[in-house]
Amino acid sequence: MARHLGLTRREFLRTTAGLALGSTLTSASPFVYGEAAAKKRKIIVITFGGGARDQETFAPDGQQNIPHMLQELAPQSSFFTQVMNQGILGHYVATASLATGVYETLNNFSAVPPEHPTVFEYFRKDLDRPPSSTWVVAPSNGFNRIGESDYRSYGPGLGAKVILPKHLLSAATAGAAADYNHLLHDNYETPLYAPQIGGGEVELQQMENILKLSVDDFMAHARTVSSPDELSIYVAKRLMQQESPNLLWITMHDIDIAHSGAYSLYVDAIRRTDRLCAELWKVVQAEPEYAGNTTMFILPDFGRDADEDAGGNGFQHHRTGDPASRTTWMMALGAGVRPGMVYDRPLQSIDLVPTLGALMGFSPKLSQGAPIHELL
C-alpha cells in the first residue's frame, strides 16, 4: 500500500511535471560549497500541516489543489515519493519527531519539550551559532516548547527561539480580538477543546525588537490575511528580513481543520498552503541573504486516514495508523538540490535531521534516522 502510494505520486509527477526518475541516475554531489559558503547556508523547513492525504495533493485527483507546488516548485525540486512516519500521529509529537530525528513519545496534548535534542540544538552547539540563527514559527499553543529539548548536555539555552503568531496577535489586541478572531483558530486536533490564546509583554517585545513592527503595523497587516498560516508566513518573512536565521522552521496548521469534518474547508486549506509555500519560495529568491544559498524542504508531518479504512472516518482524522496516514512525501529545492528528480525509495520522516546535519556540518548524534544520500 505504501509503495503503491509512492508509485502513484511518481507516475503523476513524471507525466505532469516532466520530472526524471532519480534511481536511474547517478552523479557526484551537486554541493560544491566551501566553508565560507557553508556559513551563509540557509535551510528552511516547512511542514505542510497538519496532515494531508495523497488524493488531495499529489495523486491525480488532487492536482487541482496544488497548482503552485506542481507547476512552480516541483520542476525545481528533488521529490521523494515515500516518506514514512512510523511514530505517533499527533501533530505536536510528530513535528517534534521531525525536529529531533527520533520518534518521540511525548504527550501530544501537553506543552512539554521533546525528549531528544532538536536539530536547532545540534546546529547551534556544534557550530557555535547564536540564538538568532534558528527560529521556529509555530501555529498553536502546544508548540511553544518545540524549540529545545530537556536533554542533558543540550537543552535550555541552546535551542531555537519560537514565535507563535497567534500569541503576538493576542498580545497586540490585548485580548479584544473581535476583528481578528479568524486568525486565532487553535487546536483543530481536538476541536472541542479551544483554550484561550496567551500573549503578553514577551510577545510585544518580540514584535518590536525582533520583527521591528509596531503594534499598529502588525494589526494593519493582520487585517489583510485570512488564516493563521497566512499570518505565520508574514511573520516568517519578517524574521527572514530582520534576523536572517540560518535554520528557519515553519509549521503550517490550517489543513487540520479537517478534524471538523468539513471536506470543503480541508481542501481550501490545502490550496492555501500550496499558495503560501510558493509565496515563501519567491521571498527566498528576493531576499539577498537567502537567494542562491537556501535549501527549502516541504513535507507533511503525516497523512490522514484512507476512505476505505473501517477504523477511521476518511480524511477527517489520522487515528488508524494505516498506510495512507503514515505515508507521505517530501520536496527539497534550492541550493545543492538536483532539480526535476523523483526518488521512489522509502524514507523515514526521521531521516530529515541527519540530512540537515550532513548539509550544514553538524552531528545529530542521537538521531535515529539516516542521511538521505540523494541530497548529499
Add this chain to the structure above:
Amino acid sequence: MLPTDLKAEQFAGYPPKARKLAVAHLGTLQQLPLSFLPSFLREIIDYDFKFPAERTAIDQELLTLSSLTHAQLKNWFQGFSQLSLSSKFEKLDWINQPAQFVEQLSAYLWTTHQLDAFREAAVTYGNRLQKGEPEQIAVHRLGIAIIGQGVVSYDEPLFLNLRKHGTYFRQIKPENGVELLLAAVEARAKAHPVPYGHWYVDGGHAAGHSSLLSCLSFQQMEPVRAALLRDIQTETAKPGMGPEELHTHMARLSPADLGIDKTGDEVLERFQVKLLTEGSGTQIFSTTFVQWATREVLRRAQAVTLFVRFAPRQRQRPMNELLSGTGSNLEFDPVGSLIDANMAAYYQWINQQRLPQSEQSSFLVWFEGHNQALVVSPSLPRGTESNSTLDLGQLLSLATG
C-alpha cells in the same frame, strides 16, 4: 487483575441484560487476553442500550467464542497475547470502566509502537468472526443521499468518486423529488417493519414523516447541542482540564445531563448523545453531523433504509466562537456544504458497502433541485451515463429494480 481472575460478582455494576450476558459467558471471558477483553466489555456493558443489530452481533460473537476450545481460543488471540502491556493496566478497573481502559491502551500502543501489531491482530480477528453465514436481511439495503440544498448553480462535476461504481443521470426531473423519495422510503418501512431498520437523517428541519422511521435532525437536536457546548465551556474553564480529560468527561454524559426529555426510547436517546459526544465537529457543522450520523446508523443499527438530506452548514468562524455558540446573524455556506455533502455521500456508500449482502444494496444520490443524480445498483451498469428523463420516484424504482 487479569481476565483469568474474573468472577461473576464483579459484574454487579452492569445493567441487567449486560450482567446476565457476561456472567453466562464468564468461562469464555476468562480466557481472553487483557489486550482484548476490555474492548469487548466496552460493548457488553452498553448491551441494554444497544440497537438490535448490535445485540445480535455481540450474541453471535460470544456464541462463536464459546464454541472454541482453549487451544483454538489461544490461536485466535495469539496476536493480542503477543502485545506487551505494562503491569499498570492490570491495576485499572477495566471491568467497570472499560472505555477508559481502552483509551489508555490506545495511547500506550501508540507510544510503544505496538499499534500496527494491534491493528493486524484486530483485523485478523474480525475476518475470522465474519467467516460465518451472513445474516439474512428483510429487504435489500437502500441508501439515499440528497445534497446541495440551497445551491442555485454549481459548475464543478459531482459524484466523481462514485461514478465508476454506478450510472450517472444528467436529466432527472427535480420536481417533488424530496416528497417522492420520502414517500418511497415510508412505503418500504411499512412493507418491511424492522426495529431501527429505517432511518431519516436531516441536516436542517426534518420534513413531516412516518413514525415508522427513526429520525434525527440537526435542528431537533439544537437544544442538546447548546447544552453540550455550554457544558464544554464550563469544563474547559476548570483548572487542569485538557483535551483528554474533556474527552473522558464527555464519554460519561448521559441523556439527562444534556436535558434530553425521556421519550421512552432510551436506545435512541443514548445514540443521540453519542453522536454529539463522540463525533468531532457534529456539534457545530450540520454537514458533519449528518455524515457522522449516517456512518453510525449504518455501523451500529445496520439500517436497511437510510434516507439522508443535507442542509447548508454555518460558515466557518473562529473555533472559540463556534463552540461558544455566540455570534448573531448566522451565515450559511451552501456551496461549501455541497462539497462537504458530495464527499459525505461517497462515505455513506462506502459504509453501506461494509454491511452484509452489499452486492445487493442500492444507493442513490441526488443534487437537490437539479437534474443530476447517480445510482449504484446491481440492476444498473457501472461507469456509465444516462440521458433518460425520469422523476425521482421512477429513478428510485430503477435503483431498487
